[in-house]
Amino acid sequence: MHDHRSYNQLKVKSIGIDTYKEHAIYMRIDCEICNSEGFTSLTRLQVSANGQTIVATLMAVLSNLVRHDEAGLSPEAMKKLGVREGDIINIHHLKPVRSFAYVRGKMYDKFFLEDQLMQIIQDVAKGQYSNIELAAFVTACAGDNLSLPEITALTRAMVSAGSSLSWSSPVVLDKHSVGGLPGNRTSPIVVSIVAAAGFTIPKTSSRSITSPAGTADTMEVITRVDLGIESIKNVVYNTGGCLAWGGAMELSPADDILIAVEKALDIESEGQLVASVLSKKAAAGSTHVVIDMPVGSTAKVRSHDDAKRLKQYFHEVGESIGLNVDTYISDGSQPVGVGIGPALEARDVLSVLKNETEAPADLKHKSAALAGLMLEMVNYSEKGKGKADALQFIENGKAYEKFKTICLAQGAFREPPLAQYQFDVSSTKAGVITEINNRNLAKVAKLAGAPKSPAAGIEFFAPIGKKVNAGDLLFRIHSESTGEMAYSKEYLASIEDLITIQ
Amino acid sequence: MHDHRSYNQLKVKSIGIDTYKEHAIYMRIDCEICNSEGFTSLTRLQVSANGQTIVATLMAVLSNLVRHDEAGLSPEAMKKLGVREGDIINIHHLKPVRSFAYVRGKMYDKFFLEDQLMQIIQDVAKGQYSNIELAAFVTACAGDNLSLPEITALTRAMVSAGSSLSWSSPVVLDKHSVGGLPGNRTSPIVVSIVAAAGFTIPKTSSRSITSPAGTADTMEVITRVDLGIESIKNVVYNTGGCLAWGGAMELSPADDILIAVEKALDIESEGQLVASVLSKKAAAGSTHVVIDMPVGSTAKVRSHDDAKRLKQYFHEVGESIGLNVDTYISDGSQPVGVGIGPALEARDVLSVLKNETEAPADLKHKSAALAGLMLEMVNYSEKGKGKADALQFIENGKAYEKFKTICLAQGAFREPPLAQYQFDVSSTKAGVITEINNRNLAKVAKLAGAPKSPAAGIEFFAPIGKKVNAGDLLFRIHSESTGEMAYSKEYLASIEDLITIQ
Known part of the structure; x- marks a missing residue:
């Protein structure tokens, strides 16, 4: 029964399955280890080799996908362990994660102590929590279950579980938008204005996960965004700002x-949201942060009461951890600008920065308002004068100059592409636009290929309040392939509540 | 870009991976569907074919495990859909499960209405909930978050989401033990006594999931337990009792x-426990149920206060749904009987039923107490006389006769086997046994091969309070292979707190 391996060892086989944040290990359910240890599917295992250890969830194999002396691992797990096919790995039952006891305590309505949240978040960061343990933690924190001291402690714990940046400037600005409205691409404009005014604003952004474009996707149309930490520091040192991808x-x-x-649970936990946003800003070395908070029925924040409470949380937690936070509550009922999708949003951004007459006025004014609030926070502008000052930077071309400088420092400055195929969607009746389903609109843009095809997406010409006649253009779909255009139109034909005309 | 398939179709490939209760679908992350729909790992999908639909979680494939026009499915998923390799399946994004909105409401401290729990439990039974949604539901119900009316409604919902049995007898007895103590194999003895007294007691049992033996594993050593529903009805009709596996x-x-x-979360939710036990008993057509509740530091119920509250819940919910429930609070600090493992426990059971002098007295008296409580509930015995009446059935051989009759009706009556290898573990010092770690003891038995090798396990001779000298036998490991014996001894050498001698 024994061979050269010892009791809890198997040989690695490479399995190209990506199980996202949770590693998986594929083992024959009738292998010696599963038999003797009583492992079944979903058992949490500790897998080690070369002094490295990962936690993985067991997927029971019933076929010859792996042999009895093999264990399948994903490429990412193999990389973390530093193993190749055929290498020996050690497999043990995962000891219960000790900090999960505090999560159980929370279920019994106990308060989290700061040190307990520290341990939980450290273990989460190390990948020790399974997806269902994560779901239990998130659920236990949801609703109004976190007090302000707990949200503050959670924010601190999240900061200390990651790496942090520091800057030589005593004042470092940043912004964040709560909940993605399609086309709400204010960041490139805000950064350009604030940096043009002489301030440090090292803005990093995310790529789209479920939306037609993230700021990083939009900026990638114009310049390089995939910069290492040292390059980002150089860009900021030389230009005051940056517009890079923050994922690394x-x-x-x-x-x-x-x-x-x-x-995945579609839970909007206020405590988690505040901790999430402010921990990233604190870790990025910011001192002054403006929160853009769109309010609307298909936005993340649905009512002005919610916005008011959330605003208070942001301000109080910010104060506790030494961040100056201000909030800009805005209209979340419809897209901002005309373009939806990386290149189309980039066109809007460039048009505003170039101060073109046909530039989307809503995007221009919202960006100026956000930048103005920042200029007031750092006492560059008098109270109530910030937005006018910000508009000045757009109109005198200094913001556009700064934008070009930042792009060139990041490695390129190029014109956005135009998609090969267009399809116009026109109104079938006369009336006034009264409502827009932002979520469905985003899906049309995604099916057309955004953000994977940077030029794909939508040009949107039907803002709320606009009068239209039958035959008037509502929006134009852009796509790089006839197949994706077909998918987009197929979906369009299947929905009814995209744009309400009355 | 289009071929003969339409936009959301792929061909089935068989993948022998068992993801337990949650179905998985393996798709190339760069296939058309994932691209256009924005599917990523863990996206919940609706997969349909032949008019059947299942819900599956996407596992993103990066290798050539499947082709771009294929989707991998587990054998169980293929069976449910009625498809073979090469068949076409339709894939759609799962619409959010509507009843999950009530779970979100619970996070905000709302009460569940009966109809809401009904919808949730129906959706859970249909496999619509992902593991993390299940974790959120379980967490939202944990602690003291369910009121008595909610527990009652949950119990009713669980009953109506499954199938139910009915019996011709107006009085139908059953028992349940909360939390597995090793060796606590009272059911075969209790059923034999109660059936011998002329009552109907259609006891079905589970196989071990994480323990060295379930009652079904123990009974399988002696007779057939894998009976269909019609066979079970026949056995009960002819003998009054049965001791079959209930899994089917x-x-x-x-x-x-x-x-x-x-x-997986190691949550002991009282509400869920009560609903779980009583829903199964109600569905099985019982009218009178006795709950065996062992209390001890390594048992499920840890204190007498907990036991008292839990007992009250059982009684009140039972009353609401029309079940007579009584509770027997017992010692949960150490194993019951001598044997741990299917055949060794079967030997204890037979020894008690044969009324042998060397039969484990604790198992005999606990079984008689439980059976006696039942006999009192149904007015066979006077209050306080039930246990004596039950012992009578053991001593006059009628319980053993009934047991043999039930086994033969189930298809066999055979002697338990003895394992090929034994290893004696003796005390290294003199003193008194003060504490036993039941969990570690169970693990030694499992590593020795129980319950997969029915004869494997432990004979335990070191009850709490016993005086021992250095060299005295504490327990004997039984195993069917030298390899498993080696694993068991290897583990034994690595732990310290198995038996405390002072």
Whole structure:
């Protein structure tokens, strides 16, 4: 029964299955180890080799996908362990994660102590929590279950579980938008204005996960965004700003893990949201942060009461951890600008920065309002004068100059492409636009190919309040392939409530 | 870009991976569907063919495990859909499960209405909930978060989500033990006594999931337990009792799903426990139920206060749904009987039923107490006389006669086997046994091969309070292979707190 391996060892086989944040290990359910240890599917295992250890969830194999002396691992798990096919790995039952006892305590309505949240978040960041344990933690924190001291402690714990940046400037600005409205691409404009005014604003952004474009996707149309931490520092040192992708920085790794579970459960936990946003800003070395908070029935924040409470949380937690936070409550009922999708949004951004007459006025004014609030926070502008000052930077061309400088420092400045295929969608009746389903609109853009095909997406010409006649253009779909255009139109034909005309 | 398939179709490939209760679908992350729909790992999908639909979680494939026009499915998923390799399946994004909105409401401290729990449990039983949604539901119900009316409604919902049995007898007895103590094999003895007294007691049992033996494993050493529902009815009609495996009956399918998640989270939710036990008993057509509740530091119920509250819940919920429930609170600090493992426990059971002088007295008296409580509930015995009446059935041989009759009706009556290898573990010092770690003891038995090798396990000779000298036998490991014996001894050498001698 014994061979050269010892009791808890198997040979690695490479299995190209990506199980997202949770590693998986594929073992024959009738192998010696599963038999003797009583392992079944979903058992949490500790897998080690070369002094490295990962936690993995067992997937029971019933076929010849792996042999009895083999264990399948994903490429990412193999990389973390530093093993190749045929290498020997050690497999043990995972000892219960000790900090999960505090999560159980929370279910019995206990308060989290700061040190307990620290341990939980450290374990989450290390990948010790299974997806269902993460779901239990997120659920136990949801509703109004976290007090302000707990949200503050959670924020601190998230900061200390990741890496942090520091800057030589005493004032470092940043912004964040709560909940993605299609086309809400204010960041490139805000950064250009604030940096043009002489301030440090090292803005990093995410790529789209479920939306037609993230700021990083939009900026990638114009310049390089995939910069290492040293390059980002250089760009900021030379230009005051940056518009890079932040994904490589691991500023709040626990938060990235929790967000995936919250998204899957569609839970809008206020405490988690505040901790998530502010921990990333604190870790990025910011001192002054403006929160863009769109309010609307298909936005993340649905009512002005919710917005008011959330605003208070942001301000109080920010104060506790030494961040100056201000909030800009805006209209979340419809897209901002005309373009939806990386290149089309980039066109809007460039049009505003170039101060073109046909530039989308809503995007221009919202960006100026956000930048103006920042200029007031740092006493560059008098109270109530910030927006006018910000508009000045757009109109005198200094913001556009700064934008070009930042792009060139990041490695390129190029014109956005135009998609090969267009399809116009016109109104079938006369009336006034009264409502827009932002979620369905985003899906049309995604099916057309955004953000994978940067030029794909939508040009949107039907803002709320606009009068239209039958035959008037409502929006134009852009696509790089006839197949994707067909998918987009197929979906369009299947829905009814995209744009309400009355 | 288009071929003969339409936009959301792929060909089935058989993948022998068992993902337990949650189906998985393996798709190339760069296939058309994932690309256009924005599917990523863990996206919940609706997969349909032949008018059947299942819900599956996407596992993103990066290798050539499947082709771009293929989707991998487990054998169980293929069976449910009625498809073979090469068949076409339709894939859609799962619409959010509507009843999950009530779970979100619970997070905000709302009460569940009866109809809401009904919808949730129906959806759970249909496999619509992902593991993380199940974890959120279980967490939202944990602690003291369920009121008595909610527990009652949950119990009713669980009953109506499964199939139910009915019997011609107006009085139908059953028992349940909360939390597995090693060796606590009272059911075969209790059923034999109660059936010998002329009552109907159609006891079905589970196989071991994580313990060295379930009652079904123990009974399988002596007779057939894998009976269909019609055979079970015949056995009960002819003998009054049965001792069969209940797994094929699907009495409370939602509960089976929830239990797996609770086990993984190690949450002891009182509301869920009460609903779980009583829903299965009600579905099985019982009218009178006795709950065996061992209390001890390594048992499920840890204190007498907990036991008291739990007992009250059992009684009140039982009353609401028309079940007579009584509770027997017993010692949960150490194993019951001598044997741990299917055949060794079967030997204890037979020894008690044969009324042998060397039969384990604790097992005999506990079984008689439980049976006696039942006899009092149904007014066969006077209050306080039940246990004496039960012992009478053991001593006059009628319980053993009934046991043999039941076994023969189930298809066999055979002697338990003895394992090929034994290893004696003796005390290294003199003193008194003060504490036993039941969990570690169970693990030694499992590593020795129980319950897969029916003869494997432990004979335990070191009850609490016993005086021992250095060299005295504490327990004997039984194993069917030298390899498993080696694993068991290897583990034994690595732990310290198995038996405390002072």
